[in-house]
Amino acid sequence: MEGTATALELRVRTVLLPVLGPAADGSAIGPDTDLWGAGLDSLGAVSLMAGLEDEFGIEFPDALLTRETFSTVNRILDAVGSLEAS
Template identity: 70%
Template sequence: MRTIEDTAVTTSGPAERVRKVLFSVLGGSVDASLVGPDIDLWEAGLDSLLSVSLMVALEDEFDVEFPDELLTRETFSSVRRITDAVAGLVAE
């Protein structure tokens, strides 16, 4: 059985890197297999404190800085939205 960490190591795509960071922040509180690209992360257990930890970890992982206009609940609502935001920042 592959774990999220195994997938992150073998796949270098931004979505997998986002998932790796997300689950390192959430720890074991969320079953990774249940979190698809559009699952509402807030309903899955993300809260405001964890979202700040996630933002900082993503900034470190991707060497980017989230501008104030992206610091919203919507930006951090799903893996897809986070990946899109990070991709936009990396492209700048």
């Protein structure tokens, strides 16, 4: 999987995997894996958001502070990509 991952996805995973904790199997987290089912909780989502903001130099607007935004790697990529483009 990592062979086909984009540089953006690898950066997101660098922030995401520590938030999910040591029990999370990074190779089992696919682009559309339900992150909430994989162990993400509300406190983890806040840590994830802050880590992504630091990593990418962006700020999530209130409209993107939803469970859905942080539900899969692909949704996170969409949000980060749109914020980097603006």
